[in-house]
Amino acid sequence: MNTFSLVVNGKRISVEAWPMARLLDVLRENGFTGTKEGCGEGECGACSVLMASRGEARKLVNSCLVPVAQAAGAEITTIEGIAIRDELHAVQQAFIDHGGAQCGICTPGMVLAAIQLLDKTPQPNSDEVRAAVAGNLCRCTGYIKIFDAILDACKRMR
């Protein structure tokens, strides 16, 4: 086992792990259980987190495909780091208002994918919204209310 240092939601943590341990497991074992496992092979996006390696802009990654060694020193944002105390992010509030969450298991990843989109493209069109969450599978909603939520969130963030 090795010791790795990561910054998760703005706080530095130190973890004991094998270098090839999945970032997903490391996060979950350290209490960030909002990051979900759906498939373990990068298809469903339930384990999506935002990761910023040194000097780079943050990007959405499937944490099931990221070895912790690769995440060492990076800044990770999980769903637990999105709301500021009790104040929900506009995307989270829009998911509630539009029914974007049903069973909720894909929701953390969806919210992070939406935030990643709005980081880069503050005023996306509906095709850009679809493309942005096309790597996040949802079996409950048929995606329609997720699209509505994301388009409304970007209006609220203007």
Place this chain on the structure above:
Amino acid sequence: MSGSGDIDGWVGRSVPRKDGVAKVTGQARYVDDITMPHMLYGVTVRSSVPRGRIKAIHYSDKIPWEQFTIVTAANIPGENVIYLLMGDQPCLASRVINHSQEPIVLLAHSDKNLLEAARGGVTIEVEPEPGVFSIEDSLEQKEIVWGSDNILKQYHMNKGDVDSVWPSADFVVEGEYRTGAQEQLYIENNGMIATASPAEGVTVWGSMQCPYYVQKALMRLFALPAEKVRVVAAVTGGGFGGKEEYPSMIAGHAALLAWKSGRPVKMIYDRAEDMAATTKRHPSRTRHRTAVSRDGKLLGMDIEFTLDGGAYATLSAVVLSRGTIHAAGPYRCPNVRVHARAVATNYPPHGAFRGFGAPQSIFALERHLNKVAAVVGLPPEELRRRNFLHQGDLTSTGQEVREPVDLEGLLDRAFSATDYRAKVQSFARSNIGSRIKRGIGFATFMHGAGFTGSGEEYLASIVGVEATADGGAKILVAATEMGQGSSTTLAQIAADALGISFDRVTVAEQDTANVPNSGPTVASRTCMVVGKLVETAALALKAKVAEAGIAGDFSTASAAYIKIHGPLRHFAKYAAPPGIHWDDQSYQGDAYGAYAWAVYVAEVAVDTLTYEASVTDFVALQEVGRVIHPRVAAGQIEGGVAQGIGYALYENVQWKDGRMANNQMTNYIMPTAADVPPIRVLFAETPYAYGPGGAKGIGELPIDGPAPAIANALENALGVPFDEIPATPEKIMTAVRGAR
């Protein structure tokens, strides 16, 4: 949200979901998010062949087995069975193997990283036997793999005398239709945590739809009374039927490991195991023979409906029942015969999946009616229009339609929303010479809500509503929240019955130690049946407070009541609506308390270079009684339509030697955000007298219509029939080239 004592009521409003904040912030606790001190992890060693006899179990000498907890059938304290309707399915196979995923040995260890190697260190020595892998081979009894004749269940449903009509019919139209297996593909895999000991009994926490089914199974497995078996539903990440029966198996496995080790045991399936081992939608074959008059009147329908049930009976009998009752659709026909069979094969058992047999038989019928229309020379909508059921007519089970039904009106509205007739003409023109062929198709159908026939009476569900000391109320039900919004809609119903704010109503955790058995969370019954009981219990609770003569509104009076008299709660038990009769022998009578009625219209585009089909527009119009929560209801429909699109076009379970070969999200393809069309959900609301606030069931309905509507649209686009789903590019290519 304000609105205490709101005179407009809460039913009918899209209030914020009770579980919304926890889910968008990642705070909702699913089973895999729970850990316990000294917890072990459990895994399952399964068969590698689909049929055979176990000769020996070998444990590799490279594994330090003394560190592991090992469980086999010999360690089961009670009966080795996962009991549901029948006792044919073992919890752990000890001698006979009937499918490739048969569980045989269970292993637990505190370090989950060591378990995979250990699982590989167990070898099951099997004497293989030939298996049965198709409906045909099972019916021909190539091998007898279940009972004396491979028939898990059969029904003969008979209305009138179908054999009397063939001579006088102007046309007799025959067809055969097939549907494939479908994986529920909830995004949260199955999982359980158990603690167990002879002194304390068994407790499990997990992802499930039916806490009391799990309790019933564990009681047999451990030979324990109900009070020693406690089942708690964690937040459940989707079910769709896939967490109706299999959770009893996983709970049993986790509990056996906990019983032996004396420590909590967590078993979480990974995706590959979940897809390979747990239940799927039954594959089907339906044969229709229909007598019809020159003017398009249905005279007789002879239907042979067959489901592949897999290796054990599980829920096949009731899946078959629902499929049988829906096989003749919302049409008036004096003579109907359905011979329905569920047959055994050596696939892992097929089971509950949203729609529960109805999507299969409705696919067949709605394809077949287009064929009948073509033979008669009528447009498909005109043929249906001449045969729609109306108030006062009898369904195929002889059930009188007591409520007003306006399928013509629904058809007109759906066609006008889609501009159907104009599109039929414009696509026919624009397809000429175009690589992209476009088409439009529709399906008209009904879906019965609640358990079939006398099922609700047998269930005899009980629901409680309890006043809380702060003037609110708590709903006590075993219905689990798996995303469908039950914790919200049931609270709306109770709030209106009590005349208090929605914010003051909560739904208790589904813990068999604290909530009564309100039945399983299945069959589109939660809102309609359980919701009605919530309404009844809440009204009785309110009456109890009023009788006590304490002044003030419910909140004030109930709080005062509790101070004086102590706990205040009321339990309501299911009673059938008046005039409901069902005969299990003849399969005639009132099959369901209420039906939802629907017209779904799909537009497709097919690229004739790649033969890929996509759905480009979709309208889902349904009459579901009063809509309790418009946003939740629309979300249910949209999700069901997307799942139906997958069923029709993409979701192709590939079997090899009796096991699922593509048990990965990489190559079992469900619709993504890039694949779904705009889905327009439209409601017609005719309040149902025996539903809460006038509501009927809704959850399963949307999976019935998309597949036939899409297959009909494909035929419209390409001019060749599509009688088998999924219509993958390979099948579309074969159909188009074969037609040349």
